[in-house]
Amino acid sequence: MKTPNANSSAVTTDLLAQLRAEVAAHFAGVPASQRDVLTAIPYLSFIRICQPTDLSRGMLEPSMCMVVQGRKKVLIGKTVNHYGSGSYVLSAIDLPVSGQIVEADEDAPYYGVRIDLDPKEIAAFIIELNIPAPPKRSTRVGAYVEESDAELQETFLRLIRLLKKPQDIPAMSRILKQEIMYRLISAQNGDVLYHTVLSHYQERGVNDAIQWIKQNYAEPMSIEKLAKQVRMSVSTLHHRFKATTVMSPLQYQKQTRLLEARRMLMAGGMEAATVAYKVGYESPSQFSREYRRLFGASPLQDVEYLRHHAVE
Numbered sequence: 001m002k003t004p005n006a007n008s009s010a011v012t013t014d015l016l017a018q019l020r021a022e023v024a025a026h027f028a029g030v031p032a033s034q035r036d037v038l039t040a041i042p043y044l045s046f047i048r049i050c051q052p053t054d055l056s057r058g059m060l061e062p063s064m065c066m067v068v069q070g071r072k073k074v075l076i077g078k079t080v081n082h083y084g085s086g087s088y089v090l091s092a093i094d095l096p097v098s099g100q101i102v103e104a105d106e107d108a109p110y111y112g113v114r115i116d117l118d119p120k121e122i123a124a125f126i127i128e129l130n131i132p133a134p135p136k137r138s139t140r141v142g143a144y145v146e147e148s149d150a151e152l153q154e155t156f157l158r159l160i161r162l163l164k165k166p167q168d169i170p171a172m173s174r175i176l177k178q179e180i181m182y183r184l185i186s187a188q189n190g191d192v193l194y195h196t197v198l199s200h201y202q203e204r205g206v207n208d209a210i211q212w213i214k215q216n217y218a219e220p221m222s223i224e225k226l227a228k229q230v231r232m233s234v235s236t237l238h239h240r241f242k243a244t245t246v247m248s249p250l251q252y253q254k255q256t257r258l259l260e261a262r263r264m265l266m267a268g269g270m271e272a273a274t275v276a277y278k279v280g281y282e283s284p285s286q287f288s289r290e291y292r293r294l295f296g297a298s299p300l301q302d303v304e305y306l307r308h309h310a311v312e
């Protein structure tokens with residue numbers, strides 16, 4: 001772990017200021033209601049939010065998002081993480097989390113830079129370059145908050161400025177993504193990323209179980225059948241699944257169902273009872289109880305609130 005000093009802090013402050021300016025420029029002329037801007041680099045996008053938000057739940061896909069202005073709070077499992085400019089949240093797996101913007105306004109919006117990650121790509125990168133395993137410091141879930149260093153910030157700056165040279169994107173975006181992957185693996189918490197993606201590559205059981213649940217969330221699930229399908233014992237699947245996601249397979253399925261139900265309700269055109277059946281519930285009343293328990297309001301109240309406040 002590097003020891004911070006005055007010079008490195010000054011460099012980091014300057015790099016973050018440059019990153020803010022670059023990201024802000026991509027939102028010039030973009031309506032304040034539009035939160036995301038996609039780019040010509042398929043895995044790179046920008047986020048802008050102009051006011052604090054309520055705590056909301058969602059599925060965090062494999063990605064990392066660096067804050068370059070503002071502050072955010074994210075709940076991963078039972079751990080509440082507060083972080084701001086220069087820090088990032090990284091997830092190596094699909095994981096239900098809760099998050100909110102806690103510091104942002106029209107004069108100083110929350111700005112984020114997001115990179116989509118592919119666990120298989122990172123695992124292949126590790127194996128191809130024979131990158132040695134960092135010490136496994138502890139057993140933690142496949143998502144965490146980390147503070148970036150000057151090297152990672154400088155790589156992001158070069159990546160964003162690459163957008164000004166479209167002819168260089170096909171070749172250089174791949175090289176810069178590999179550099180970013182290396183920086184993430186080499187960071188203080190990089191052992192989590194390294195061991196999570198490699199274990200999924202070498203021991204596909206938990207990842208296969210996650211993918212099965214995501215694709216078949218509306219179907220009845222037997223833990224015994226799921227364990228057999230992914231070639232693990234029931235106890236091993238339960239233990240490794242919970243170590244990776246902070247929840248059991250059944251809890252993961254329930255949250256996946258309810259998040260999909262919320263998406264359907266926001267899209268409109270279906271009543272809550274119809275949505276309940278579509279996501280796998282046999283009882284609309286049970287669906288309403290569990291929806292309220294997760295989101296803090298009934299389906300109707302929650303969707304009306306979200307539409308009014310434009311949270312989603």
